[in-house]
Amino acid sequence: KNEVEQSPQNLTAQEGEFITINCSYSVGISALHWLQQHPGGGIVSLFMLSSGKKKHGRLIATINIQEKHSSLHITASHPRDSAVYICPATYSDKVIFGPGTSLSVIP
Amino acid sequence: KAGVTQTPRYLIKTRGQQVTLSCSPISGHRSVSWYQQTPGQGLQFLFEYFSETQRNKGNFPGRFSGRQFSNSRSEMNVSTLELGDSALYLCASRKTSGGRNNEQFFGPGTRLTVL
Numbered sequence: 612k613n614e615v616e617q618s619p620q621n622l623t624a625q626e627g628e629f630i631t632i633n634c635s636y637s638v639g640i641s642a643l644h645w646l647q648q649h650p651g652g653g654i655v656s657l658f659m660l661s662s663g664k665k666k667h668g669r670l671i672a673t674i675n676i677q678e679k680h681s682s683l684h685i686t687a688s689h690p691r692d693s694a695v696y697i698c699p700a701t702y703s704d705k706v707i708f709g710p711g712t713s714l715s716v717i718p
Numbered sequence: 719k720a721g722v723t724q725t726p727r728y729l730i731k732t733r734g735q736q737v738t739l740s741c742s743p744i745s746g747h748r749s750v751s752w753y754q755q756t757p758g759q760g761l762q763f764l765f766e767y768f769s770e771t772q773r774n775k776g777n778f779p780g781r782f783s784g785r786q787f788s789n790s791r792s793e794m795n796v797s798t799l800e801l802g803d804s805a806l807y808l809c810a811s812r813k814t815s816g817g818r819n820n821e822q823f824f825g826p827g828t829r830l831t832v833l
Contacts, residue, residue, distance in 0.1 A: 644822060652755070652806045652827050659821040697761060705774060706751065708761035 614638065615700045617709040624716050630685040632712045634698035637679065642701040645672050645683050648711075649694045657683070657696075688716045720745070722811050722825035730831045736797040739828045743790050743811030749773075750792040751822065752784060755806040764807075767792050768815035796830075804832045 614637045624630050634643065645657040658665050658672040660681060665672050669688075674681040685692055693716050698709040723742045731737050743750050751774075752764040763776040767786035784794045790811075796803055806829050810822040 646824070652829065654808060654824040654827070656810075656821060656823055699761070705776065706753075706763040708753075708763075710760055 615698060615707045615709040617696075617698060617712050619712060620710065621713045622715070624688050624714070626689060626716055626718050628688050628716075630688050630692075630714065630716075632683045632685075632696050632714070634681045634683070634700075634709050635679055636681075636700045636707075638702070639679075640700045640702055643674055643681050644699045644701070645681075646697045646699065647694045648697060654697075685714075690716045690718050692716050722809060722823050724807075724809055724825040724828050726828060727826065728829050728831075730833060731799050732833050733799055733801060735799050736795065737799060737830060739794045739807055739809075739830070741792045741794070741809035741811075741825055743792070743809075744823055747811035747813050747823070748790050749812045749815045750786060750790065751810045751812075752792070752794050753808045753810070754778075755808060755827075756802075756804070761808070764794070766815060773815045799832045801832050804830060806830075 616635045618633045642659055642661045644659045647655045647657050660674040669686045671684040695711045695713050697711045699706050725740045749768045751766040753761050755761045764778055765772055765784055766774040770786045781797045786792045806827045808827045810824045812822045
């Protein structure tokens with residue numbers, strides 16, 4: 612059983628919509644990341660969180676340590692946001708990746 | 719400053735061969751981690767090196783090995799290649815091993831195809 616879960620698995624949105632992708636993990640972590648992977652494989656690190664909230668442009672990431680849950684929000688979504696979003700959780704001795712959320716933003 | 723670089727970007731090998739992939743971390747970063755991404759298994763952690771020592775290791779067979787040099791550059795080696803080793807191999811660097819506020823930066827990956 613994967614210790615990091617993501618929802619939804621697939622998401623289609625209209626351009627301009629507000630998008631939320633969720634990540635939950637089963638045991639205590641030292642940090643959680645959000646990654647963006649475009650077709651072709653290139654990965655971009657969006658955020659690293661250990662508590663609270665971070666914002667970068669139209670992207671907002673939050674984490675609730677007590678509830679073992681993190682969310683990635685995209686405001687005013689754009690077709691260029693279409694990608695797979697992955698949340699890896701860093702534990703003391705390992706990194707476990709969520710299965711990814713495939714986002715498609717339609718013009 | 720320059721990001722994480724990986725060479726080669728694409729590689730084709732045949733079963734039974736061995737392969738060596740290279741990763742150069744961001745200047746000043748001493749930790750390098752390697753990951754394998756396949757369509758069936760997603761992204762999986764291979765191992766992490768810090769100060770030329772393997773710190774953590776994922777659940778992969780002994781055919782997968784790595785090393786880190788004094789300049790923090792790292793190599794990953796896969797011996798006796800199998801078809802299932804076809805994957806995107808990613809490396810990521812960070813300043814230290816573990817700890818909070820220690821962000822990882824990913825390289826572009828090496829796509830290995832085993833025929």
